[in-house]
Amino acid sequence: MAQQIAQLFTRIGQIGFGVAVVGGVINSALYNVDAGHRAVIFDRFTGIRQSAVGEGTHFFIPWVQRPIIYDARTRPRKVPVITGSKDLQTVNITLRVLFRPLPDHLPRIYTTLGIDYEDRVLPSIVNEVLKAVVARYDAGELITQREKVSRNVSQELTQRASQFGIMLDDISITHLTFGREFTQAVELKQVAQQEAERAKFLVDKAEQEKKAAIISAEGDATAARLIAKSFGEAGEGLVELRRLEAAEDIAYRLSKNRNVMYLPSNQPTLLQLPSQ
Incomplete structure (x- = not known):
């Protein structure tokens, strides 16, 4: 009885070993192609297969075939x-x-x-x-x-x-x-353009100032002609009017001064008394 049990365990071990061997062979005959990848199969007898293998788990013949995995993603x-x-x-x-x-x-x-x-x-x-x-x-x-x-x-x-x-x-x-030379040339060109723009601005400014001076001089000349014309037309009357206006202004200014004393013009003063 003991011998039969020993033989039974021996057979079970042999079966397990065979299953393990078969499992190892199957595992060695499988390969995975991940997402976004493709496989090219090289066969020792027929060479490269002309179609790529897609994603998933696939079989191949060990030693005879070999998969080469490519990344097909961008x-x-x-x-x-x-x-x-x-x-x-x-x-x-x-x-x-x-x-x-x-x-x-x-x-x-x-x-x-x-x-x-x-x-x-x-x-x-x-x-x-x-x-x-x-x-x-x-x-x-x-x-x-x-x-x-x-x-x-x-x-x-x-x-x-x-x-x-x-x-x-x-x-x-x-x-x-x-290159460095071209970059420096571009920078120098930009500087030159800026200086040219500044010089143009100064020229335009001087031209405008010149025009303003001419207009002002023309205005002054016109005013002088009008004054001369007025003097010519009014004669001595205009001169007398200007004299009176000046006298009025002087009198007004003197009246505001406390150190000025007014005396009647028809009464003799101490300075005008005859000496003894």
């Missing part, structure tokens, strides 16, 4: 470029792109570019397109027509990236500066 990347404008000015420009791989092109991307496809493609095509587009504009146009420049870069870069199976969802110029 990601940002900044690419700085130093190039030249149409008028031979040095331009420092930075482009930010939002990119993602096209799922249907992932097998070709893995075959031709590998896992780090963005490092192999984006810096080179961004540099190429930016230099070609910026060379069509001079420095002033790059500032005043920035939207047009960005649109041309976006169109040409999107077309260029699609040749590699890469989709560009957004392209924008985040940084645009010029």
Whole structure:
């Protein structure tokens, strides 16, 4: 009886070991594709499968097959470029792109570019397109027509990236500066323009003051002519009138002075008595 029980436990252990082995094999034959990702299957006998695997849990044959997981979500990347404008000015420009791989092109991307496809493609095509587009504009146009420049870069870069199976969802110029010499020249030009405006203001002010002086002189001359005309027409009467007005003003001022004494004009004073 004891021997039979021992054999029963041995069989149960064998079954458990077999289940564990089968479970381990099954687990090793499963792989997960997370949300926003895609998988490319490499087969040792047939090569790369021409269709990408979507999200979820999938089976593969261990040792024979190997899944390569790609991030298919949109990601940002900044690419700085130093190039030249149409008028031979040095331009420092930075482009930010939002990119993602096209799922249907992932097998070709893995075959031709590998896992780090963005490092192999984006810096080179961004540099190429930016230099070609910026060379069509001079420095002033790059500032005043920035939207047009960005649109041309976006169109040409999107077309260029699609040749590699890469989709560009957004392209924008985040940084645009010029060389030190050009920046200094712009600053000097602005200072010169401000000084020219100030000189123009001073000239206009002097011109207005000149006109005001001429108008004032013309007014004074007209007034002098009118006074002379009045004297000529009124003769001695106007002079006598002015004399009386002056005498009246003097008398009024003297009457307000306490130190002035008035004496009758027809009575002799001490100063007028005859001496003995």
